[in-house]
Every structure is written in structure tokens, then in C-alpha cells.
Amino acid sequence: MMCALYEALAWLYLEFQVSKKDVLVVVGNGMVGQYFLSQCANSELHDRYEIVTFCEEPLFAYDRVHLSEYFTGKSAEELSLVEAGFFEENNMTVHLNDSVTSIDREYKTVRSRQGITVQYDTLVLATGSSAFIPPIAGHDRKDCIAYRTIADLDDMLAAAKTAKVGTVVGGGLLGLEASKALKELGLETHVVQFAPRLMAAQLDETGAALLKSKIEAIGVTVHTSKNTTEIVDGEQCQHKMLFADGEALETDLIIYSAGIRPRDELAMQCGLEIANRGGVVIDNHCQTSDENIYAIGECASWQNQVFGLVAPGYAMARTVIEHMSGNQSLPFTGADMSTKLKLNGVDVASIGDPHASTPGAIVYDYQNGREGIYKRLVVSEDNQYLLGAVLVGDADDYPTLSQYYLNGIALPSEPDSLILPSRSGEAIGLGPDALPMTAQICSCYDVSKGDICQSIDNGNTSLAALKADTEAGTGCGGCAALLKSVLDCELEKAGFEVNTDICEHFPYTRQDLYNIVMVEEIKTFNTLIHKHGQGRGCEICRQAVGSILASQWNEYVLKKEHLSLQDTNDTFLANMQKDGTYSVVPRMAGGEVTPDGLIVVGQVAKKYGLYTKVTGGQRVDMFGARLEQLPEIWRILIDAGFESGHAYGKSLRTVKSCVGSSWCRFGVDDSAGLAVELENRYKGLRAPHKIKFAVSGCTRECAEAQSKDIGIIAVEGGWNLYVCGNGGMKPRHGDLFATNLDKQTLIQYIDRILTFYIRTADRLQRTSVWMENMEGGLEYLRSVVIDDKLGIGAQLEQQMAVVIGHYQCEWKTTIEDEDKLKRFRTFVNSDKTDENVIFVEERGQVRPANEQEKAKLTLLETA
Amino acid sequence: MTHWVDICDKADLQADSGVCALVEDKHIAIFYLEQEQKLFAIDNYDPFGKISVLSRGLIGDIQGQVMVSSPLYKHHFNLSTGQCFEDDSVSLCTYDVRINGDRVELNLKGAS
Ligand code: SRM
Ligand SMILES: Cc1cc2nc3c(=O)[nH]c(=O)nc-3n(C[C@H](O)[C@H](O)[C@H](O)COP(=O)(O)OP(=O)(O)OC[C@H]3O[C@@H](n4cnc5c(N)ncnc54)[C@H](O)[C@@H]3O)c2cc1C
Ligand code: SF4
Ligand code: FES
Numbered sequence A: 001m002m003c004a005l006y007e008a009l010a011w012l013y014l015e016f017q018v019s020k021k022d023v024l025v026v027v028g029n030g031m032v033g034q035y036f037l038s039q040c041a042n043s044e045l046h047d048r049y050e051i052v053t054f055c056e057e058p059l060f061a062y063d064r065v066h067l068s069e070y071f072t073g074k075s076a077e078e079l080s081l082v083e084a085g086f087f088e089e090n091n092m093t094v095h096l097n098d099s100v101t102s103i104d105r106e107y108k109t110v111r112s113r114q115g116i117t118v119q120y121d122t123l124v125l126a127t128g129s130s131a132f133i134p135p136i137a138g139h140d141r142k143d144c145i146a147y148r149t150i151a152d153l154d155d156m157l158a159a160a161k162t163a164k165v166g167t168v169v170g171g172g173l174l175g176l177e178a179s180k181a182l183k184e185l186g187l188e189t190h191v192v193q194f195a196p197r198l199m200a201a202q203l204d205e206t207g208a209a210l211l212k213s214k215i216e217a218i219g220v221t222v223h224t225s226k227n228t229t230e231i232v233d234g235e236q237c238q239h240k241m242l243f244a245d246g247e248a249l250e251t252d253l254i255i256y257s258a259g260i261r262p263r264d265e266l267a268m269q270c271g272l273e274i275a276n277r278g279g280v281v282i283d284n285h286c287q288t289s290d291e292n293i294y295a296i297g298e299c300a301s302w303q304n305q306v307f308g309l310v311a312p313g314y315a316m317a318r319t320v321i322e323h324m325s326g327n328q329s330l331p332f333t334g335a336d337m338s339t340k341l342k343l344n345g346v347d348v349a350s351i352g353d354p355h356a357s358t359p360g361a362i363v364y365d366y367q368n369g370r371e372g373i374y375k376r377l378v379v380s381e382d383n384q385y386l387l388g389a390v391l392v393g394d395a396d397d398y399p400t401l402s403q404y405y406l407n408g409i410a411l412p413s414e415p416d417s418l419i420l421p422s423r424s425g426e427a428i429g430l431g432p433d434a435l436p437m438t439a440q441i442c443s444c445y446d447v448s449k450g451d452i453c454q455s456i457d458n459g460n461t462s463l464a465a466l467k468a469d470t471e472a473g474t475g476c477g478g479c480a481a482l483l484k485s486v487l488d489c490e491l492e493k494a495g496f497e498v499n500t501d502i503c504e505h506f507p508y509t510r511q512d513l514y515n516i517v518m519v520e521e522i523k524t525f526n527t528l529i530h531k532h533g534q535g536r537g538c539e540i541c542r543q544a545v546g547s548i549l550a551s552q553w554n555e556y557v558l559k560k561e562h563l564s565l566q567d568t569n570d571t572f573l574a575n576m577q578k579d580g581t582y583s584v585v586p587r588m589a590g591g592e593v594t595p596d597g598l599i600v601v602g603q604v605a606k607k608y609g610l611y612t613k614v615t616g617g618q619r620v621d622m623f624g625a626r627l628e629q630l631p632e633i634w635r636i637l638i639d640a641g642f643e644s645g646h647a648y649g650k651s652l653r654t655v656k657s658c659v660g661s662s663w664c665r666f667g668v669d670d671s672a673g674l675a676v677e678l679e680n681r682y683k684g685l686r687a688p689h690k691i692k693f694a695v696s697g698c699t700r701e702c703a704e705a706q707s708k709d710i711g712i713i714a715v716e717g718g719w720n721l722y723v724c725g726n727g728g729m730k731p732r733h734g735d736l737f738a739t740n741l742d743k744q745t746l747i748q749y750i751d752r753i754l755t756f757y758i759r760t761a762d763r764l765q766r767t768s769v770w771m772e773n774m775e776g777g778l779e780y781l782r783s784v785v786i787d788d789k790l791g792i793g794a795q796l797e798q799q800m801a802v803v804i805g806h807y808q809c810e811w812k813t814t815i816e817d818e819d820k821l822k823r824f825r826t827f828v829n830s831d832k833t834d835e836n837v838i839f840v841e842e843r844g845q846v847r848p849a850n851e852q853e854k855a856k857l858t859l860l861e862t863a
Numbered sequence B: 001m002t003h004w005v006d007i008c009d010k011a012d013l014q015a016d017s018g019v020c021a022l023v024e025d026k027h028i029a030i031f032y033l034e035q036e037q038k039l040f041a042i043d044n045y046d047p048f049g050k051i052s053v054l055s056r057g058l059i060g061d062i063q064g065q066v067m068v069s070s071p072l073y074k075h076h077f078n079l080s081t082g083q084c085f086e087d088d089s090v091s092l093c094t095y096d097v098r099i100n101g102d103r104v105e106l107n108l109k110g111a112s
Helices: A001-014 A031-041 A064-070 A152-158 A172-185 A203-219 A265-269 A310-324 A397-409 A449-457 A464-470 A480-493 A510-520 A525-532 A539-553 A595-608 A627-639 A671-680 A743-760 A767-773 A777-784 A793-805 A808-817 A818-824 A851-862
Strands: A021-029 A049-055 A092-096 A100-104 A109-112 A116-119 A122-125 A129-131 A143-148 A164-168 A186-194 A220-223 A228-233 A239-243 A246-253 A254-255 A260-262 A281-283 A293-295 A300-302 A339-343 A348-350 A360-366 A373-379 A386-394 A440-442 A582-584 A611-614 A618-624 A652-657 A691-696 A710-715 A717-722 A736-743 A838-844 A845-848 B003-009 B019-021 B026-032 B038-043 B059-060 B065-068 B077-080 B094-100 B101-108
Touching: A021 A031, A021 A092, A021 A116, A031 A049, A031 A293, A031 A310, A064 A172, A064 A239, A100 A265, A143 A152, A152 A172, A152 A254, A152 A373, A152 B101, A172 A186, A172 A254, A172 A339, A172 A743, A186 A246, A203 A220, A203 A348, A203 A360, A203 A386, A281 A293, A348 A397, A386 A397, A397 A480, A440 A449, A440 A480, A449 A480, A449 B077, A464 A480, A510 A525, A510 A539, A510 A743, A525 A539, A525 A808, A539 B059, A582 A627, A595 A611, A595 A627, A595 A717, A611 A838, A611 A845, A618 A627, A618 A845, A627 A818, A652 A671, A671 A691, A671 A710, A671 A743, A710 A743, A710 B065, A717 A743, A736 A743, A736 A777, A743 A793, A767 A777, B003 B094, B019 B059, B026 B065, B026 B101, B038 B065
Parallel strands: A021 A049, A021 A122, A049 A092, A122 A293, A143 A254, A164 A186, A164 A254, A186 A220, A281 A300, A652 A691, A691 A710
Antiparallel strands: A100 A109, A109 A116, A129 A260, A228 A239, A239 A246, A339 A348, A348 A386, A360 A373, A373 A386, A582 A618, A611 A618, A710 A717, A717 A736, A838 A845, B003 B101, B019 B026, B026 B038, B038 B094, B059 B065, B065 B077, B094 B101
């Protein structure tokens, strides 16, 4: 014993003799532990302390709140909360994959599983909690898994490969989230709830019943009032759950999500005070019964309460930072447990006291049976203040209601006007202007309206700048809409006129112009500028209008009225290169090309001396064609069956494919076939920016579909659709939009998404930026496309049908029109060629000569 | 002293767009504003990109001054004066150009 201690002290001496700093040890690198460290890094504590942390899991802290997104394609790296180099840059020591196993409060040391001992001056426990596993016989059988860590999810994924039926124990928030995951993994899904209703803590009976019916409607079976007594071998499935009422349920996989248990085992081992219902007891400064030890996050119990949300944990972390810096000014005073979330596609929210347990409370209910909406307000006896609320089926009122609740704002005289549908069209609800400066807008990072106004005053007048400056909106994201409305309101008050005009010739945005063109059925630029603009236009509005007209009416882009609207590339149907020559890119839909096609391409390139390259878009590009050669080249290509590849247009470029099931031994479906079909469907479609697709035949993803505007992956149940990804300057992974689609639905969704993009995006905005700027983001896009929330689905499809119906190969039309061909002369008055275009040879092909080479060659010529 | 050179047919012009003419080894861009029935002529050579392409640029106006935007790197040039909007030190030559009957004529000596 003495010997071990001596060893430990010797090690300590070595490790810390150089620094005279005090040592701060943080046990647990979960969400709250990491937040605490990042706050330390930003404060003077970082200079005062040598900081050491222990991370039990094999991964640094990650975003548990969004854990379920691991199933829908988020990787562990994407979920990580620790920026690369964080520990090194801040001189913190981290022991990954190692946990603290004991604390010696007398010698102030902690000892780890891997045998490391560290002496601390201050200790912070951030050990979180674990999933509660009911102590019934058979609870630890194979494939009975908790829902808490990435490792758990990996186990679930592995088990789901062979499982047919999955059951979640627990019908609370997390349980329902887990059931969604099982459903998405394609299992027959059950939820077993001990209480008589779902989300017993947050919902009243009616709300819970509605939620149950909605969840059952999407195919999850809910069993309430079920007390599991034992898990035994099943007959059809791996397990059979036996219930106290004599019934039973067979299942292959069991997920425990029936509540949390604070990880207080270390605190117990070293004799800290533990609360009756578990958790390390803390005071208002988050100090435990030992003044050198703090506890924060889900392992802590404040006034006999454990908080199972991140925001209170973050608040505790801030309290400790302040307290360690010698301030008592930021005590922890409890937390709001209001929640809003989407469970299996159903909006649910609960605020304050939903059960009306406050004496004298008045209840207002609204129920809409047809649309499946239920709303309940719980109001104080004097009808003045909001005490609680429940929203199921439509939670749009949540931001407003929670502001009434959190800030004690006096209710309107008819409080139910807040939840009744506003059929008169008059706006109700709480404008951001009505909020007091102290109103907390972002609970994750405790950002008040005052903080936001201050940041706006300091010049952060865009949403992105505001988020970066205040952190508001960067946690759970729940406050995003409110944040934006505060920003807009403040900007408006400050007299900012945000100029969104497209250019000096039109006092409109691209969207406005689109609507004008659509509603007034305008077909030419001249009509539009005469009616709605001024001057002669410029390259910005001409191109934008050219694109709008093409998207809406899809007339031949070189028609006389449109010719002057096309960007240089569009106007000659080819991309201009650095030396003024052009590239020629025939379409090779899906990347497929026949040997005969390839031979023609080779012959053309040879005949005209073109540099030939396989592009990043799975086709062949020929470079170095002079203006006057373009029509002849295209005539040959078109005769051989090729079409324009629209490499020059802000339009559909390529649909990349992999060989898929026709050849590949892993292929699940015919990805190449679908790619060809889609490319032919959308070719020529003009859009605010270029659009790229890809289709992969299985999740190995050889076509890189997740980096495309529209990405499709074949899975056992159909096609998974990803949207709004791109490579380029700022790469963005696509978001999983819908799963297991049949081809017809897939095409219907793509039609709707693309038309909606074309109608509403800004000029030169790729789908990624469009979606990121769209209020409500992916969810909103889903509601428009899948739920047809705006009722325009059919219209969007119809417009796409019109565009597709008007497709023509522009090169074909052009070479058949003598008058158009006249434009492809280098000089109107001479057959000479441009003497500035000079090629040299490199690796057996041509390339434009550089300045020195040109100078040399001209010298030779004149010599 | 004037010296009008015959260039092309009026029908060879491109409405609200440009063509390039070769006059005594010079590349000259000729633009045609159809509605206003106005013609402009200016050097075709883009001094920034060092290639002969201005006739292929988009035209329009900046604060009422008629301009062409180079197809290469989008520099703007005033069609009446040749002045580059982005760089004071760069100015291109402009030329007198007219329609005479059905023909387009250019006056090389009237260069400014
Ligand atoms: C030829 C090619 C490179 C190659 O040698 O492989 C190429 C060449 C050009 N790319 Fe690209 N890109 C090519 C594949 C790509 C890819 C890869 C892909 O499609 O899988 C990307 C990244 C994927 C993406 O777009 O999401 C790509 C991202 C860009 C970007 C950045 C876009 C962005 O959102 O950040 C630009 C600039 C732009 O469009 O504003 C660009 C612009 C260009 C332009 C048009 C620049 C220009 O104006 O001169 C180049 C001229 C093409 C020409 O003359 O034909 N190119 N470019 C590829 C042609 C593909 C095709 O067959 O059509
Ligand atoms: C699926 C899911 C969905 C959720 N959704 C939401 C939501 O929508 N909103 C919300 O507010 N909250 C949500 N939560 C809760 C939220 O994730 C927690 O409140 C938060 O993670 C608590 O942070 P923590 O640091 O206290 O605990 P944790 O994040 O659990 O971190 C504790 C860490 O300490 C480690 N540890 C434990 N003991 C030791 C030891 N002795 N030595 C070293 N390391 C140790 C653990 O392994 C763990 O990594 C969700 C949780 C889950 C599981
Ligand atoms: S994505 Fe799958 S099907 Fe396509 S080539 Fe790769 S492994 Fe084969
Ligand atoms: S409330 Fe979670 S990010 Fe603002």
C-alpha cells in the first residue's frame, strides 16, 4: 500500500514538478465535461491550472443529443464535440479509454483503471449517467442493449442485421427516439411502457393518447401498463418478454431506454453525500459535500433533482467556472425542463407543469381530430401567467409559449387565442419585440435577448456572424427560428435596410423576379425590364433572368430574344478556356459510353487536334476547339448520336453512377440504369446554379452520391435519397431526405425538390447553401416535398413536366439554323483565325502556350 | 481625315450582343443595341486575360453608361470611352462605327 503510494507520488513529482500550477482533474469527457473544458480554455483558469481529464469511452466527447443521427448517416467524427488539436493547443492532458476507478480524498488523488494516479487540487465529476436497466431475470441476455453511447449503437446495428423484431423498453422521450431508430433499421418495432401512457412526465392523458395513435399509425406497436417480469427464450424470436398481466411479446432485440441512473459510483466509493434517488448531492455552486470536489451534468443531484438534459449541465459548468474564479455571482438555480422534439415525425412539446398540478390552475384545451392536433395550456389562477403547456401534432407555438413561460410575460386576456388556429389571418403570438432583454433565447448556451442585441450592435448583423459570436443556436438548434426573428426585428428597428436587390436594374430579389415571370407569364427580358426595371441590364440580371426564363418556359436559349442573356459559355454552348478556345463535352448519361461512341470522340479529337481528358464528372472532355470549329465538331458528334452535355450551363451536369447490380457482386439495384434514366429526364434543366447527381448501387457508395445535390443509394428496401450535398469550394455532405423509396416516389420527390429550388433559391446558390439559408432547413423541405405542407406539390411536378416536355438538344437546334451558325465565326468580315491562339505539345497532346513560349514562337515566325 | 471601312451586312450584327471584325490586323469588337439603334466599337483584346474575346461578353449599363463585361474575368469596359471600370489605368481604344444603308462601316482613323 505504502509502496504504491510512493510510486504514485514519485510519478506525480516527475509529471508536475516543472509546473507550480494547481492541478484540476475532470472525470468524464462527455457533453458536459467537454463543455466545461472548453469554457476553461476560454477563461483564466486555463493559465492557473494544469488540467487533466479522463475519458472512459474510446472516443472523445460527442453529441449525444443527436446520437440517433448516427443511424441516418452521421459519422462519429461528425458527432464529435472536440475540435482536432483541442487538448494539445490548450495544454490539457487527456487519458482516452481510461476511467477513474477510485478517489482518495485524504491524499487528494485519483487512480485510473490503467494504473495512472494523479494528485488534484480541484476535482470535477462529470460522469453523466447510464441507461436504467430493469433488474429482471434475463435482462442481460444477448442483444439486450442500452441506448446511450456510440458503442451501443454499433451493437444495435450489428444485432439488427439478423433481427426481425425489435422492442424498446421505455416510452419516454429517449425510448420513442430509439423506436424510430429500430423502425428505420427496418425492424418490426414495439414499445413497452410501464406507465399507462407515453411520455408520462411530459404529457397529459389526452396528449399522450394522441401521440400513441400517431406513432401506431406509422407502424410502431405501443404496449402501455406493461410490467416486464422476465426475459426468456422465444419460440419465433430470440427472446420472449413475459409481462405481469400474463401476456408475452417475442422479440429478437431489446433496447433499454427506461430512464437514467446517475453515475455516482465513484462518489459513493469515496464517501461523498449521495441523494436518496441517486446522484451526487451539490449545492448552488455545484460543490459536493467535499469543497474540493464539484459535480456537474447528469451525475449531479440538486435539491433532489437530476437533470437529464444538456442545458442544465452546461449551466452547472458555467457556475463552477465562475466559482473557481472566485465569483459567487452565478449560482445554479435549477432548470427549465421544457422540451420540444419530433418523434417519428410527430411534433411534441411540453412546457412547465403540463399536468396542472399547481393549485387553482386553469386549463385550456384545443383538439382537432381531423388533423390530429392537440394543444393544452395551463394558466395561473388569476388567468395572468402561463404555468405549462402540451402540444402534440403541431408544435409551432412552442417558441412563443416558452417565452411566456420562462419570462413570466402577462398573457393576453383570452389566453386560448394563443393556441386556437388563427383563421382570420390576423397574427397572434409574441413578437420578439415584446420580449424583455433578460429573456433567454438560447438555453443551451444561456444567451439572452440582451446578449444578442449587444452582439448585433457590435456589428454581427448576419445570422452566421451572430451565431459565431454568441454561440446561440449552435447547440440543439431549437432556438434558431426565434434567434432569426430577434435579429430581423432588431435590424428593422435600427433602420437597416437590407438591400436584397439583384442589381441596380431591378429592385427585386431573384425570387421576386421568378414570381413576376411566373405570374405575369413574361417571356422576354425586354418585357420584364420595361415593366419592372430600369436601364439596359447587366451581366448579373441578364443571366439571372435568362436562367429564370429557361427554367420556367425552357425555350431555345439562343432564340433571338434570349441570346443576349446568356453567359459567355451558354451563348456559344461551350466553356471558354484561358486562351479563348472552347471545350466540347458531349453527354454520356450515367457515365456510360459505347465503344463506337468512344471511337467517334477519338476521331473528332484527332481530326481537330483537341486535348482529350476524362473529367471528374465521368465523361470525356475535348479542349482547344476554336469558335469556328464548334459547329463542325458538334455536327459529327450529333450524327453519331451524342447530345450537348450542358457543361456550360447552370443546369444539370452529370449523374454519376457505379456499375451497380448488373455487374458488381455487391450491387443491390441497377444504379447505372437509374442514373441514365435520371440524367435523360433532367438534362437541360436550367437552375440557379449547376446541379449534380449520383447513384450508387449499394452503401459502399462508389458513385459518391452523398456529395451531390441529389444523391441516391440502393438499399434492400428501395432507394435512399440524399439532398443538398456538394464538393467544390465548401464541401457538404448531403442530408438523408427519405429512405426505402420506390422509383416513382423517388422521381416525384426529386421533381418537387428541384422545382422548389429553382423557384426559391438565390442566383448562383447551390442547393447546399439554399437549404442552409432556408428557415426550418431539412425539416421544412421535407414538409414541403413529402407532406405537401404548402399544397403546391402537384404544381411543382407539373412545372417539371413542362420543362422536360420542352427539352431539345441545343447543339442540334443550333447546327440546323444557318443564321445561328453565323455567330460562330471568329471575325464577321474575314475567314482568318485568331493568331493569338497558339498551342504547344505536352505529354503527346496540345495545350495553350504560355507567355514566354508565345514570345519565342512569334520571334521564330518573324525571324 | 476620315476613312470608313466596309465591315459587314447589318444583318450580321447580333442584337444586344457583339461580333468581332478584323481591320488592318486589328481585332475590333462591334456591339449593337437594337432598340436604341446604337453601335459601339472597341478593341476586342482583353488586356487582363490577354486574349481576344470582348465581343463575346455580355453588355448592359452601369449607372447608365453602356458597358461590356469581359467573358473571361468579368472586367467591365465603358463602350463609349473604353475606360475600364475596375482599373483607372486601363483604357481601350474606341472607334467610330455607323450603318450606311445595309452595311456596317468602321472608321479606324477616328480612333480615340
Ligand atoms: C472538366 C472538369 C475538371 C476535370 O478535368 O475533370 C471541370 C472543369 C471546370 N469546372 Fe468543375 N470541373 C469538373 C468537375 C467538377 C467536380 C467533380 C464532380 O462533378 O463530381 C466538382 C466538385 C463537385 C461539385 O460541384 O459539387 C467541380 C467543382 C467546380 C466548382 C465549385 C462549385 C462549388 O459549388 O463550389 C466550380 C466553380 C463554379 O461552378 O462556380 C467549377 C467550375 C469549373 C469550370 C466550369 C470553371 C470555368 O468556368 O472555366 C471548369 C471548366 C470546364 C470546361 O471547360 O469544360 N467546378 N467540378 C470537370 C468536368 C465535369 C463534367 O464532366 O462536367
Ligand atoms: C439518445 C439520447 C438523446 C438525447 N436527447 C437529448 C435532447 O434532445 N436534449 C437534451 O437536452 N438532452 C438529450 N439527451 C441527454 C444528454 O445527452 C445528456 O444530458 C448529456 O449527455 C449529459 O452530459 P454529461 O456530460 O453529464 O454526461 P455524458 O454525456 O453521459 O458523459 C459522461 C461521460 O463520463 C464518462 N464516465 C463515467 N464515469 C467515468 C469515470 N469514472 N472515469 C472516466 N469517465 C467516466 C462516461 O463514459 C461518459 O462518456 C439525450 C441523451 C441520449 C442518450
Ligand atoms: S457502390 Fe456498391 S454496387 Fe456500386 S460499384 Fe460500389 S460496391 Fe458495387
Ligand atoms: S436552445 Fe439549443 S441551441 Fe439554442
